[in-house]
Amino acid sequence: QSSMIGTATSALAQLGLADDVLRQQQANIAAGYAVTYxxxxxxxxxFVPFAAPWLMGIDLKEEAAKLEIALSGGKARKSGNLGYQKFKARAYRVVTAAGQTVGAIEDRVGQRVVVEHIDRRGSDVEFSRISILESGDEIVLAGPTVALVKASTSIGPEIEGAGVLHEILGDALGVLVSNQAFHGRTLTEIVDLIGDSARGVFLRDVMRTGQEVPLTLETRIYLGDVMTLVGATHDVERAAAKVGQVLRYSDRTDIAFLAAGIAAGLLIGLLSVKVGALAVSLGGAGGTLLVGLVCGWLRARRPTVGNYPPAAQQTLSDIGLGGFIAAIGLPNGPAAIAAVQSHGVLLLSLGVVVTLVPLAIATIVAHRILRLNPVIICGALAGAMTVDAAVTGCCERADSQTPVLGVAVPYAVGNVLLTILGPVIVTLTYAG
Known part of the structure; x- marks a missing residue:
């Protein structure tokens, strides 16, 4: 954990060690990190996608399929619920459907397809589900493509529709779930709460802590999740108002918010707690991480503050981490190489032990004692070790996104605990 280098180094600097001893100990940190990372x-x-399922005696793909069935209640999708579908809008001339109601046509086509617009002899028509369609009407249907391609048999020939499609502007909005009434509820329950405002709106995906959540009727939504709602602009905005706050991303970073957070973190990192004769401190890295968690929570509650474009965030993360590691490694290079030469085999062995032993114990305890779902266990293991690639690998092997459900909490806890452990390990080492 790279942030642990910062907290451990800060803790070492407060021990009053001789300069040459301090440099050697910092070099040991760099060497240990380089070999064990x-x-x-x-x-x-x-381990997560291969060894953990073997230890539990399960087939990960099969268990993921079972979990998806359990989450959906063993039932097929109902037409009244938001579905994971691609949104399209197509225009038709009413021939076969003449004399039928709008509601009858929507029900016949199915899959939540809705009539968005009716043009009758060049004039817009206000309508409801009980409105009668007339021969020659030009209507726009919105919904999943797979349903729309078969709609002409129930309505009439598809037309270019330039005169009617210009008002049906498909939109996709990211919406932060901030409605307290939705916290912990299933998608089925949420659609029932939204009611008619969900008409013509489709759920493309749900993101939780940067990971896509698998969607079923029984998927539970929590405050802070980000839904991508798809549909006609006015429909999406109507539904988004019920769900939470629309995220209208900007290409500008909220520098004041970012700078204030970094400054607060550095100040907290200066604080220390006496444990016997030793002073334990989080250091700049640990303090900034803790404040970052608080700022992240605040932005989740009030997304109007702290805007930070993903591209800028990734750039700063890559450059910052590279610069941080370089700053540690460059001045300690010779001593680190000497440490690897002297203790290379021992460091490699420790890298294996500190990785596999906790993973194996956690897998057995979670499966045999806590009786957790094995798919959730795999996601939790990847989260606790803060290895994003393990989450992706687990999802690929399971052929499902269900492992993501176990990632969020262990990932957050793991980041905090691993960072705090830097000064704790230094303290225990020198206290002994």
Whole structure:
């Protein structure tokens, strides 16, 4: 964990060690990190999707399929619920459907297809589900493509529809779930709560802590999730108002919010707690991480503050991490190489032990004692080890997104605990 280097280094600096001893200990940290990082990453990447299912005696793909069925209640999707579908709008001239109601046509086509617009002899028509269609009407249907391609048999020939499609502008909005009434409820329950406002709106995906959540009728939604709602602009905005706050991303970073958070984190990192004769401190890295968690929670509650474009975030993360590791490694290079030469085999062995032993114990305890779902266990293991690639690998092997359901909480807890452990390990080492 790269942030642990910062917290451990800060803790060492407060021990009053001689300069040469301090440099050697910091070099040991850099050497240990360099040797064990790749082992911790690769072994976790292999353990989660392969070894963990073997230890539990399960087929990951089969268990993921069972979990998806359980989450959906063993029932097929109902037409009244939001579905994971691609949204399209197509125009038709009413021939076969003449004399039928709008509601009858929507029900016949199915899959939540809705009539969005009716043009009658060049004039827009206000309508409801009980309105009668007349021969020659030009209507626009919105819904999943797979349903629309078969709609002409129930309505009439498809037309270019330039005169009617210009008003049906498909939109996709990211919406932060902030409605307290939706917290912990299933998608089925949420659609019932939204009511008629869900008409013509489709759910493309749900993101939770940066990971896509598998969608079924029984998928539970929590505050802070981000839904992507798809449909005609006015329909999507109507439904979004019921769900939470629309995320209208900007290409500008909220520098004031970011700078204030970093400053607060650095100040907290200066604080120390006396444990016996030793002073324990989070250091700048640990303090900034803790404040970052608070700022992230605040932005989840009030997304109007702290805008940080993903591209800028990734760039700063890559450059910052690279610069941080370089700053640690460059001045300690010779001593680190000497440490690897002297203790290379021992460091490699420790890398294997500190990676595989906790993973194996956690798998057995979670499966045999806690009786957790094995798919959730795999996601939780990847989250606790903070290895994103293990989550992806697990999802690919399971052929499902269900492992993501176990990631969020262990990932957050793991990041905090691993960072805090830097000064704790230094304290225990020198206290002994």
């Amino acid at each position: 790749i082992l911790g990453y690769i072994l976790t990447l292999l």
